[in-house]
Amino acid sequence: MTGFASLPPVPAGEPARDELEVLREIQGILAGERFALLTGAGLSTDSGIPDYRGPGAAPRAPMTYQEFIGEADNRRRYWARNHIGWSHLRRADPNAGHAAVARLEHRGLLTGLITQNVDRLHEDAGSVNVVDLHGRFDQVVCLACHRRYSRTLLAGVLEELNPGWLERALSAGVIEMAPDADATVEDAALIGSFVVAHCPACGGTLKPDFVYFGESVPKDRVERSYAIVDEAGALLVAGSSLTVMSGLRFARHAAKHGKPVVIINRGQTRGDGLATVKLDAGVSEALGWLAAELPSL
Structure with missing residues (x-):
């Protein structure tokens, strides 16, 4: 700090x-x-x-909490996009x-x-x-056992589960970033190949430790x-x-x-x-x- x-x-x-x-x-x-x-x-x-709504900001439809917990495919899509967004957002410096x-x-x-x-x-x-x-954005939480983990640690796990995936995604074309470390990716095959990590303690669903749309x-x-x-x-x-x-x-x-x-x-x-x-x-x-x-x- x-x-x-x-x-x-x-x-x-x-x-x-x-x-x-x-x-x-x-x-x-x-x-x-x-x-x-x-x-x-x-x-x-x-x-x-x-930002989401400032002048010139592209229209965005962030994933809701209900969508995230409702379908495994939605979680795969989210974590694939977040893996890209994290690689960008973690390099940002205070202005x-x-x-x-x-x-x-x-x-x-x-x-x-x-x-x-x-x-x-x-x-x-x-x-x-x-x-x-x-x-x-720098923490993730397990929805089952409520343990928290460093997002940096998770990035290493996702790299091991998806070797070379991030490089392929970044070379595929223009990717739009969002302020919650999400990224807009349109390549369905690329998203479909992404392997999601689970809680190392209980095998539960991991979620970024921030409030989704539709969550209190x-x-x-x-x-x-x-x-x-x-x-x-x-x-x-x-x-x-x-x-x-x-x-x-x-x-x-x-x-x-x-x-x-x-x-x-x-x-x-x-x-x-x-x-x-x-x-x-x-x-x-x-x-x-x-x-x-x-x-x-």
């Missing part, structure tokens, strides 16, 4: 004039008290990880936005960080008080997230379209209790009607500006 002293510097580029005016308004709202921060996939796009968030926390400005991302880049950048709302966020994570919002004077949403209820509920909760809701995101969000201020701009640059301009507490 990178220490605060070695974090990359905030970018020197200045926001556009109209964006700067909105940022100053946001600064006025957030200054003087700690705030909660909710981040989404839009923060990791500068690390080379595509300036992640570094700015770590600075905000280090300076005592955050009550906590709630992230919808599973890429663990906040932790890699030095953030500490993080709720990984949707789980983490664990109650303890939700409660920790509400506590972060309750302790805050405001909620800042950065890089999330708030399309799914797992994140939108915290914006609604903050607004219901009279706390300002600030949204920084490219494009519309489902929470725009709740926003005290909305900035349609690049997330990393905006967070970098705020980390540099907000006074420490």
